[in-house]
Amino acid sequence: MGKPAVIIIGAGPAGVRAAQTVARAGLRPIVIDEAARAGGQIYRRPPENFTRNHAELYGSEAARAQAIHQDFAALEGQIDYRPETLVWNVADGHVWTAKDGETQAIAYDALIICSGASDRVAPVKGWQAAGCYSLGGAQIALKAQGCAIGHQVIFLGSGPLLYLAAAQYVKAGADVAAVLDTSPFWLRVKAAPKLAECPDLLWQGVKLLADLKRAGVPVLTGVEPVEIHGDPQSGVSGVTVRHKGASKHFAGDAVAMGWHVKPEAQLADLARVPFAFDALTRQWLPQSDAQGRAGNKVYLGGDGAKVAGARSAEVTGELAAMAALADLGLSVNAAVDADRRRWLLSEKARYVRFAQGLAQAFPWPHHMVAAIPDEAIVCRCEAVTAATLRASVQSAHAQEANRAKAFSRVGMGRCQGRYCGHASAEIIAAARAVPLEETGRLRGQAPVKPIPVALKRIDL
Amino acid sequence: MTPRFKRLVETDRPAVSLTVDGRAIKALAGDTLMVAMLTHGDALRTSEFASLEPGDGRRAGFCLMSACQDCWVWTADGHRLRACSTPVEEGMAISTSQPEASWASLL
Ligand code: FES
Numbered sequence: 001m002g003k004p005a006v007i008i009i010g011a012g013p014a015g016v017r018a019a020q021t022v023a024r025a026g027l028r029p030i031v032i033d034e035a036a037r038a039g040g041q042i043y044r045r046p047p048e049n050f051t052r053n054h055a056e057l058y059g060s061e062a063a064r065a066q067a068i069h070q071d072f073a074a075l076e077g078q079i080d081y082r083p084e085t086l087v088w089n090v091a092d093g094h095v096w097t098a099k100d101g102e103t104q105a106i107a108y109d110a111l112i113i114c115s116g117a118s119d120r121v122a123p124v125k126g127w128q129a130a131g132c133y134s135l136g137g138a139q140i141a142l143k144a145q146g147c148a149i150g151h152q153v154i155f156l157g158s159g160p161l162l163y164l165a166a167a168q169y170v171k172a173g174a175d176v177a178a179v180l181d182t183s184p185f186w187l188r189v190k191a192a193p194k195l196a197e198c199p200d201l202l203w204q205g206v207k208l209l210a211d212l213k214r215a216g217v218p219v220l221t222g223v224e225p226v227e228i229h230g231d232p233q234s235g236v237s238g239v240t241v242r243h244k245g246a247s248k249h250f251a252g253d254a255v256a257m258g259w260h261v262k263p264e265a266q267l268a269d270l271a272r273v274p275f276a277f278d279a280l281t282r283q284w285l286p287q288s289d290a291q292g293r294a295g296n297k298v299y300l301g302g303d304g305a306k307v308a309g310a311r312s313a314e315v316t317g318e319l320a321a322m323a324a325l326a327d328l329g330l331s332v333n334a335a336v337d338a339d340r341r342r343w344l345l346s347e348k349a350r351y352v353r354f355a356q357g358l359a360q361a362f363p364w365p366h367h368m369v370a371a372i373p374d375e376a377i378v379c380r381c382e383a384v385t386a387a388t389l390r391a392s393v394q395s396a397h398a399q400e401a402n403r404a405k406a407f408s409r410v411g412m413g414r415c416q417g418r419y420c421g422h423a424s425a426e427i428i429a430a431a432r433a434v435p436l437e438e439t440g441r442l443r444g445q446a447p448v449k450p451i452p453v454a455l456k457r458i459d460l
Numbered sequence: 461m462t463p464r465f466k467r468l469v470e471t472d473r474p475a476v477s478l479t480v481d482g483r484a485i486k487a488l489a490g491d492t493l494m495v496a497m498l499t500h501g502d503a504l505r506t507s508e509f510a511s512l513e514p515g516d517g518r519r520a521g522f523c524l525m526s527a528c529q530d531c532w533v534w535t536a537d538g539h540r541l542r543a544c545s546t547p548v549e550e551g552m553a554i555s556t557s558q559p560e561a562s563w564a565s566l567l
Contacts, residue, residue: 047490130503130520137524146470172468232517383513414529
């Protein structure tokens with residue numbers, strides 16, 4: 001009998017640490033990643049011919065980014081690395097990949113899903129206009145391509161990335177028109193004890209705010225987005241928010257919008273991992289034990305399971321791999337492993353408390369989402385308005401997320417609900433006057449991203 | 461029309477030539493198609509729902525991480541490309557609308 005087949009999905013901080021752990025045990029894991037170069041979104045690398053160094057690209061996280069990149073490079077020869085490869089389905093103990101028009105079903109004895117996260121976005125009237133980008137997208141433009149998303153950029157949302165990305169833009173010489181945070185400042189003060197779990201990150205946040213203010217960027221907290229102005233032809237022209245009872249307008253040709261990130265949990269869903277509702281962040285999350293065991297030979301690591309940031313992802317990626325190895329009967333040294341596991345779990349606990357602090361300090365603005373005007377587009381893909389969604393709830397008795405999706409088409413478009421799913425759940429819950437968790441959960445569907453119809457199967 | 465994206469750093473790269481709807485543009489080696497197109501224009505495509513919803517119109521991508529699919533463009537022979545994750549290549553001929561008779565690539 002050959003060695004067990006371990007598949008790792010994703011080559012961000014969690015996937016890299018998982019791969020390293022599995023390779024160390026003498027196995028040759030298959031590491032499948034959609035990107036061309038390892039690092040994930042947070043430690044994403046520009047193309048080879050770019051010249052900025054790690055310090056310029058990753059600032060205070062440069063050493064961590066460098067370690068991830070180097071450690072992954074050192075695994076060459078010990079892993080079966082498949083970059084630019086999409087996993088579009090997980091079914092019957094097989095992972096289905098697509099690359100260059102070819103598809104393959106690969107069997108696994110252990111599947112470690114480190115699928116990462118994408119922006120959590122609240123719809124704002126006018127957000128379909130050209131020039132609106134996700135906050136993470138705005139950061140990628142700069143990090144991976146050396147570009148700003150516009151000539152005068154407005155940052156709208158909440159969370160540490162809002163300040164980080166805006167400060168990075170300022171530093172690179174972009175014109176930042178304003179930073180507009182929906183969370184009131186006092187929530188940060190209240191969450192300070194939890195945020196103090198990672199004092200250096202807390203301090204960084206304070207410093208970023210100071211940098212922005214020094215650069216003369218208006219920073220408003222506790223805003224309520226009213227409208228992103230623009231023209232269907234030429235795109236964004238500005239943003240209006242309500243702040244302390246007054247209406248404030250900022251001119252700009254681009255908006256970077258985001259409220260933290262949320263797990264890319266579609267593959268975990270297809271792998272039949274159970275989900276549970278998380279009241280603090282108001283979303284359904286895939287479930288596992290503390291080490292990442294999710295049942296049926298599936299293990300979860302990193303932000304793809306629960307968002308706690310890149311440092312936490314390194315820890316949970318390693319934990320998930322250790323759990324997989326233990327279940328395969330491949331623990332090399334039980335005593336050493338137990339020590340290591342104990343330390344990783346205590347680190348994880350610290351990052352989870354920090355993440356809870358962030359969720360309290362910079363909450364998802366569910367009241368604002370629920371109250372979005374009827375004429376606002378909720379589904380960007382297919383230009384479906386809040387009015388259509390609300391009408392489908394009332395008339396068609398589509399009182400559950402998947403039924404409302406079928407009737408209104410919200411969540412049916414090209415993004416498959418990634419950027420409207422959380423918002424439409426809030427709107428449905430408000431329209432029915434029921435708690436959010438009663439509206440159910442949009443189920444993951446294969447293919448998790450569009451693939452060409454004509455894929456050639458190459459594993460037969 | 462001002463181009464949508466603004467280059468800030470890493471501008472010292474060799475030029476790459478391509479066409480967008482027949483118009484010749486010069487990009488830089490290592491650019492994504494999205495950056496190549498949006499440093500010359502202000503959109504990538506027009507929403508197929510623009511005729512139904514008056515507030516909808518031209519689109520320029522959204523996530524830049526292969527998740528939203530708002531950045532689809534086409535090659536002259538009807539292949540759909542995701543502009544945010546496709547690197548430019550010398551001589552590419554890109555169309556911002558879907559060429560006829562390529563319905564097979566639409567899913
Ligand atoms: S911009 Fe979202 S997939 Fe390209």
